[in-house]
Amino acid sequence: MSPEIAALNNPENLWAAETVYRPDLFQGKVALVSGAGSGIGRAVALLFARLGAKLVICGRTPEKLEVIAEFVRSKGGEVLVVPTNVREPEQVDALFKKAQAHYGRIDYTVNNAGGQFPQNAIDYAPKGWNAVINNNLNGTWLMMQRAAQHWREHGGPGSIVNIVVVIERGMPGVAHTVAARAGIIGATRTVAVEWAPLGVRVNCVAPGLTATEGLDVYPPEAQKEFPLANPLKRPGTPMEIAESVIYLSAGSGSFITGEVVTVDGGGKLWGELWTAGRPDYYRH
Numbered sequence: 001m002s003p004e005i006a007a008l009n010n011p012e013n014l015w016a017a018e019t020v021y022r023p024d025l026f027q028g029k030v031a032l033v034s035g036a037g038s039g040i041g042r043a044v045a046l047l048f049a050r051l052g053a054k055l056v057i058c059g060r061t062p063e064k065l066e067v068i069a070e071f072v073r074s075k076g077g078e079v080l081v082v083p084t085n086v087r088e089p090e091q092v093d094a095l096f097k098k099a100q101a102h103y104g105r106i107d108y109t110v111n112n113a114g115g116q117f118p119q120n121a122i123d124y125a126p127k128g129w130n131a132v133i134n135n136n137l138n139g140t141w142l143m144m145q146r147a148a149q150h151w152r153e154h155g156g157p158g159s160i161v162n163i164v165v166v167i168e169r170g171m172p173g174v175a176h177t178v179a180a181r182a183g184i185i186g187a188t189r190t191v192a193v194e195w196a197p198l199g200v201r202v203n204c205v206a207p208g209l210t211a212t213e214g215l216d217v218y219p220p221e222a223q224k225e226f227p228l229a230n231p232l233k234r235p236g237t238p239m240e241i242a243e244s245v246i247y248l249s250a251g252s253g254s255f256i257t258g259e260v261v262t263v264d265g266g267g268k269l270w271g272e273l274w275t276a277g278r279p280d281y282y283r284h
């Protein structure tokens with residue numbers, strides 16, 4: 001990870017970064033964030049905490065989560081850590097039960113956990129395809145559905161924000177994740193209607209290229225081209241994605257449901273993103 005990316009992801013820097021939101025926005029509220037031990041999830045969790053929310057954070061690696069929890073506690077915040085693999089229905093169920101038992105409420109769920117590996121689609125092994133679909137379609141779905149069941153049982157309102165990818169032009173090298181995220185976008189649009197009677201809003205944020213440690217999985221030749229990914233010719237920052245998640249979760253998003261907010265510096269309109277490297281055919 002470059003020093004620039006490390007600085008953008010440093011908890012102290014995220015805590016001190018300018019935000020447009022007022023400090024007591026989420027006083028008395030509880031936010032659950034998956035994949036909060038790194039990257040975008042960490043930035044989202046820290047911004048919720050800065051704005052007064054109590055946190056429930058999950059991910060598969062307890063050590064990463066404990067670092068974030070300790071940091072938030074050192075700032076006076078409250079955090080419940082529940083290591084969870086979002087692909088496992090029993091673990092997802094236990095996560096929501098523990099959060100309810102601990103805080104007596106959940107107000108916001110952010111499904112950020114996910115990821116993929118870059119490879120030309122023609123070479124995917126069935127196990128690789130399934131791993132990415134399990135993480136990003138099935139895992140996110142289990143979390144969405146369990147959150148809605150929580151609010152049906154305990155009363156709403158509630159807000160779900162799913163982190164997806166920009167799917168409009170596809171994305172060479174990561175067809176598996178584009179397929180999974182398209183599924184989540186379709187499900188989001190559908191359940192936004194089904195779950196409105198429960199007081200539950202459901203939306204997606206589609207980040208473009210964002211400067212997190214997650215980018216380390218891409219080959220150097222792909223990383224070299226990343227500034228060509230959008231008209232602003234830079235990656236987004238985790239804080240920029242976090243602010244968009246807060247926009248949808250808070251009162252600012254109260255009339256928005258079933259929507260995808262794209263935060264990609266215009267990459268949907270112009271730019272090239274070759275996640276597994278650019279083939280010769282497309283060099284000229």
Ligand SMILES: CCCCC/C=C/C(=O)SCCNC(=O)CCNC(=O)[C@H](O)C(C)(C)COP(=O)(O)OP(=O)(O)OC[C@H]1O[C@@H](n2cnc3c(N)ncnc32)[C@H](O)[C@@H]1OP(=O)(O)O
Nearest residue numbers: 114115116117119125127128131132165209214215217275
């Ligand atoms: C560049 C801009 C793109 C913009 C869009 C998105 C950007 C981002 O999301 S940034 C990064 C976010 N974070 C990550 O992607 C995390 C890193 N990725 C992963 O953790 C893995 O890729 C995972 C998602 C597959 C992890 O799932 P897991 O079940 O733990 O998978 P395994 O490691 O056990 O592998 C299962 C299976 O998958 C195939 N496979 C895995 N890695 C590769 C690879 N590098 N190349 C080819 N195939 C891969 C393979 O079939 C594995 O089975 P085995 O061969 O038996 O190990």
Ligand SMILES: NC(=O)C1=CN([C@@H]2O[C@H](COP(=O)(O)OP(=O)(O)OC[C@H]3O[C@@H](n4cnc5c(N)ncnc54)[C@H](OP(=O)(O)O)[C@@H]3O)[C@@H](O)[C@H]2O)C=CC1
Nearest residue numbers: 035038039040059060061085086113114115209210212214
């Ligand atoms: N950075 C970017 O350019 C973009 C990122 N995204 C998406 O944003 C999200 C965050 O990515 P980013 O922060 O960059 O990358 P990271 O790899 O840093 O974050 C992914 C997080 O998800 C957690 N996670 C992965 N699989 C699971 C699982 N099965 N159960 C629970 N937690 C899991 C990981 O923790 P652990 O391994 O400990 O479980 C990790 O903390 C991902 O969904 C990513 O695909 C979308 C578009 C662009």
